[in-house]
Amino acid sequence: MRLSKRGEYGLRAMIMLAGTPEPGTPLPMVQIKEISQREQISAKFLEQILLTLKNAGMLHSKMGVGGGYYLARPSSEITLGQIFRTLDGPVAPIKCVSQMAYEPCGCPDEQTCGLRMVMGDVRNAIADILDNTTLADVTKRQGAVRKKLGIKK
């Protein structure tokens, strides 16, 4: 049940973009280079990923000197499920239980297929988490842990 590197890097980048909305700054714009350095990701690879996310409407960007990326919507309105699906495809382990991209699998009878029942549960469990967790939820949770550990920044 692996998360691809694309998905991993994209999620990390989005969390980072949601994570440091410095009080004064209206748009926390961040450059590819900065993200790639902080998260140890190949800048060129990250470029592709952010572009995909941009074309999916989750990021905006500004070209030219002083440009960079920023979230297209407030972090409380972007779910991890949206990001995940954009980069890694359907959440369902098996096509015949996918809500967003259903396709029949080869079993004789879907209704009585035991594997399908269980994988449906798995799909729902994953989707429940990813679709109900926003970027804001993640940064909030990070903040709580930091506070508990006594870390300032």
Add this chain to the structure above:
Amino acid sequence: MRLSKRGEYGLRAMIMLAGTPEPGTPLPMVQIKEISQREQISAKFLEQILLTLKNAGMLHSKMGVGGGYYLARPSSEITLGQIFRTLDGPVAPIKCVSQMAYEPCGCPDEQTCGLRMVMGDVRNAIADILDNTTLADVTKRQGAVRKKLGIKK
């Protein structure tokens, strides 16, 4: 979050092996050929899969004429998690949250990594289902659905 064909076929086969313990028969022995036909799986590919499962101690087999495969333990003592891990590896979407096969990922601080927290939840949700569902549970559930739909066999 895909289930591989190997995992899918293996799970299907195990569910089938658990599924038809005809009253009189002590060991519901089934041949590769029969499974491959019923489930539309390449017999040769299935062979490998069942062999892997056998070497993992979940199946026993009998060679020669009238031979075949049968569950090594009662279906109530084999979980889907065991089968899944044998064929598809760790359940965790990302190595740093794997209970059975932990490895550090590249993030600067695991404790405060937002992605890790969420993926930990996902791992637990998946493992909760797979490790707490036995083959017997699956066949029981299939039976319930069949009954509800008024299907005899």
Add this chain to the structure above:
DNA sequence: CAAAAGTATACTTGTACTATAGACTTTATG
């Protein structure tokens, strides 16, 4: 206009998934 940044697309490389092949061993039975 030069430099800094994003855009776009094509290419490469490696690995893992999905098989397929073939030679071998064990067992029942006529």
Add this chain to the structure above:
DNA sequence: CATAAAGTCTATAGTACAAGTATACTTTTG
């Protein structure tokens, strides 16, 4: 005891996809 029916084992091939590189282009600011 020979034969056929079954499982065992290992190697290999083809494909797809992931992950990363490369290159040429556009926009913006100073």
